[in-house]
Amino acid sequence: MSVYGLCIILSLALFLIGAVGVCVRRNAIVVFMCIELMLNAVNIAFVAFSRLHGGLDGQVAVFFVMVIAAAESAVGLAIILSVFRSFISVETSDVSELKW
């Protein structure tokens, strides 16, 4: 098996672990971290495929994913902070009311 196949397996495994984490964990910050995990998994696939094709467009795509992840983390953590401020909890099950 080539290193590319290995990277695809790695990417798939990380993505699914992240997805399970998003489903199972209840702490909003951990859920957020699992989403980062999934983004990373996709990035690995991007890099592997760009290397396979001999171009750099995949790596540029990874760069943009990183930028979006940075913006997302700023906004996401701000939301988590303000949720914590009004509920004194970041458990997703505590914040399930539609109207408060």
Add this chain to the structure above:
Amino acid sequence: MELLILLIKVGFVLNLGLTLGSICIWIERKASALIQDRVGANRAGAFVTSKRWYLKPFLPGIRLLGWLGVINTLVCDSVKGLWKEDFVPDGTSKFLHAVAPIIAVLPVLLAFAVLPLAPDFQLFGVWVRPQVAPIDAGILFVLAMGSVAVYGVAIAGWTGNNKFSLLGSLRAAAQMISYELPMGLVFVALIVVYGTLDVYAIVEQQQNLMWGVIPAWGVVTQPIGFVVLLLAGMAETKRGPFDLPEAESELAAGYFTEYSGMKFLLFWMGEFCEIALFAMLLTLLFFGGWDIPWISLPEGVWWGALIGHLVLVGKILFFCLLQIVIRWTLPRFRYDQLMNLGWKLLLPVALVNLVVTAILKVVL
């Protein structure tokens, strides 16, 4: 053969980093004593005597070192650290507590890998580049290692399991992130000027003369960048007037309150290696590295490289001394002043500097 050369380089660079760190510790001891009108460490080993004939020739040297305080700071302190009780606070992860100082030191030593130590030279017919990792993302790598070093501090503060440690590490993390921004912007301006990220190429370009008179050092082309980097770097090493994370009067010892023995010494060592690293960065990026103005060293000869290396080390020691003198001269900032300086003064100045640099680069 390649591997052997690489191993020698790695050993040499690690040795240089740690030696510079130790020399900084000694300078810190003696300089602080002189600034505060004390004598400083001068006892241990100063009156050593021995009847063994094979020790006799070394005795005057040992006495001199003892009188200068070198033995006190470098031998006695580390021996004391080895024999101290290794205290681990209750209720935290022992593993993370042990790993934190390593995480704090390792990135600093890794960052030395991309910095060149001397010009290229030829020895026994082999061209050697005295740089462990000649990667094209040189400065970026230093920045990356600087940002990884935050974790050591954060983990240390958290495993302290008390409020002082936690507050200290929160302060340290906020401070290091804040000052990384102006630092990064100064690096970007430097990249605009030199058109490369490789530190060796940057130093090469500083060997020339501008208009045949002025040495083209970074401090001439980027004076504002130099000032911003000096301030941001001193904040990054969490020393000098910026030592809020470990302010004794407020937080005991901040994030390493709960550390003792060798683990504490590791933090201590890492801090001084960081000073040396930062002095080296200033020298390489702004003061021409191994360049002596108006004198060109013979190229490719081993003794030329050696002279260059000594010049480089001399400049590094000067900047170490400068940082230590600043640290012992200025009073500590208040925390809001610290954040204001970072976000409201250094960041805009660095941004404007970058824009002006880019415009000048296009115009000239």
Add this chain to the structure above:
Amino acid sequence: MMISAIVFGSIAVAAALGVVLMRNPLYSAFSLVVNLLSVAAVYASLDAHFLAVSQVVVYAGAIMVLVLFVLMLLNLKDESEAPRGWLKITVASCGALLLFSSILPVILPAVETLHGDSVSGEGQLVEGSVLAIGRLLYSEYVPQFELSSLVLLVGVVGAVMLTRKQSSDPSPREGGLLGGGKS
């Protein structure tokens, strides 16, 4: 290349499992840091040096420090023991395993044939150096690049807006720590 990919890949998977399995969110964050650093090493072994370094700077250096900062600020305890939903966990992990075992046999042979083609063909290997990626970013992808900077700006402004304390509504937890500006 192969060996380092295997080593760091397995470290990454182990750390990812740590993120999901650890009770304490702070341990999760630390294992995510390990995961991100080993993914950076995988990038480096794929010759994507710029991405490896920027992964360390952006993910490990900025995003995760922010997460750690928030975690320490909130000082959360372990996730409560109350119904952890074993049904949910088993269903989720079984579904994940099913997906893994159904996607892999399809995609792996395809990758291998692609790899075979590229080896027999030109076999060009492009190194992801700073210069090459910069060239591409500032020529072909200029609009996207500018848009991404706009996204960052909007993110920063949004974060400041969200965390700013409204003076009208009384916050349940008084304290100077949470009121301070984040980001």
